[in-house]
Amino acid sequence: MTDSAPPLASGPLGMRLLAFDRVPEDTRFDDGVPVGYSLVALWRAGLLLLVHVRGRDCWELPGGGLDPDETPRQAAARELAEESGQHVAPRRLRFAGFALTSLPGRGVLRGAVYRAETDAAEPFAPTAEISGVHWWDGAGPLPHGRLQTVDARLAELVGR
Structure with missing residues (x-):
């Protein structure tokens, strides 16, 4: 992507989605941009799971950074459980x-994006990082805070 190309989405906190590559999961990139995080678009009865991140006052897809010696897939499952x-x-x-x-202050990163479906919502207990979860229809208002529009666009791209 060139600097002049418009992003696929821009978020309220300065995040920009520069590209979304539908390539195999085991793809190795030689551009120097690391795979630094994983996200999960989890669907239940047509609704998307979002988590409210306290420090950003933002509704986002569950996800986060990879621990040492952890695959993006393992990180996605772990972050989903920890955050939601x-x-x-x-x-x-x-x-x-x-x-x-x-990402402002963090440069360009690559994130592995996964999708899954579930039949039932498991209980959620707020944490120091996550204040709540919400099963969102993709159009209606959120209980409070703002939407990370980059994550909403990613959810659209990966589909239900």
Whole structure:
């Protein structure tokens, strides 16, 4: 992507979605941009799971950084459970592609994006990081805070 190309989406906190690559999960990139995080678009009865991140006052897809010696798939399952209380085995996550994002103060990173479906919502207990979860219809208002529009665009790209 060139600097003059418009992003696929821009977020309220300065995040930009530069590209979304539908390539195999085991793709090795030689552009120097690391795979630094994983996200999960979890669907239940046509609704998308979002988590409210306290420090950003923002509704986002569950996800986060990779721990040492952890695969993006393992990180996705772990982050989903830690942030939302929803448990999906890593093997049940369907790889959707890699997001190329620009983050203020962090430069350009690549994120592995997964999707999954569940039949039932598991209980959620607020944490120091996550104040709530919401099953969103993609159009209606959120209980409070703002929407991370980059994550909403990624959810559209990976589909239900």
